[in-house]
Amino acid sequence: METEVKLTKLASCAGCGAKVGAGTLAQLLEGFQTHQDPRLIVGYDKSDDACVYVVDEQTALVQTTDFFPPIVDDPFLFGQIAAANALSDIYAMGGEPKLALNLLCLAEGMERETVQEILRGGYAKAYEAGAIIAGGHTIQGAEPIYGLAVTGFVHPDKVLTNAAAQPGDRLLLTKPLGVGILTTAAKADLVEGAVLERIYAQMATLNKTARDIMVRYPVHSCTDVTGFALLGHSYEMAQGSGCSIHLDTARIPYHPEAYEMAAMGFIPAGAYRNRTYASAGVKAGPNVTQTMEDICYDPQTSGGLLIALPAEAAEACLAELRQAIPQAAMIGQVTKRQDYAVYLD
């Protein structure tokens, strides 16, 4: 659907590319005084996807929020993508979303129908996830923003953090990379319609199926690959787990069209922030091209799950994932801590 004012023209940066760099975030939070609560088992001090609060022996609450400026012009699709992205953090903790609130910022020039379509997209996606949007808050601002605050549940013993990978684990990734690069190149009208439709559909796809399959296996650690890119999130998993992560570029799934666009410099600024944040902990092998590195630093909007689990279980889990998600791939492994957090070969 066409809108009067192109949504992406109202935004200064798109999707998860708008995320403040991990390094900046760490500086902002440095020295911040927090209170402890034994029931808060994942909180401020962890660089994780969501916080987790234990309610009783059977139930823990998982809470997260995510929002960003339009990454696509179609408002219904933008609503779907923003919601899928926000819901993903619950899945990355192994949980199930149940309740959500809209977070909406309206910019001048937005038609009423456009706003309604955004909300309708969010509602539809939340409903698909088994969650209900029960309210929200709307303000006026310089650019449109949409997202959700999401509440979900998980069994306290089944919480999956990004800091529990173990040596010997294999790493699975459930969505191909390159959507940040391709949405950047799309601003120069260099991406074919069929490719855009492919990445839009991918960004609007919930990580629910991946989560539902993953929880049937002995997964040690999980995160979703979003604004900090594959390398930023791998770096956090390695640091949090006290391990090293080895990624095999030959196995990392990415949209092939992203390769040339990256080589031509259509790389979102967020990719360079990710590089600044993680590169001191990343050792790229001599055969890894700069373009492949750029793809691995590319911020992903509503990206896939990065799952760490023992080798034998990983094979079976991947086989089952592939039946529903053909692009899912085994992209690397976890070892005991070495000189670098992440090795890219």
Next chain:
Amino acid sequence: MEKLDARGLSCPEPVIMIRKAMLSGGERYEMVVDNTAAKENVTRYAQHQGYQVAVTASGGEYTLTMTK
């Protein structure tokens, strides 16, 4: 030599600007940018098009000289 000013522009605008300019097939371009993403991206584009790139930095600005 064509001189281009991409200060104040965020990605991908500087790349779109250099791409448009290079359609004329000139041998030498100079562009000023004011952020590292623009510096890196314009460098990648120019190299992809077969230009050699020299960068000088001064006061948060970068001047890229691209030669074929």
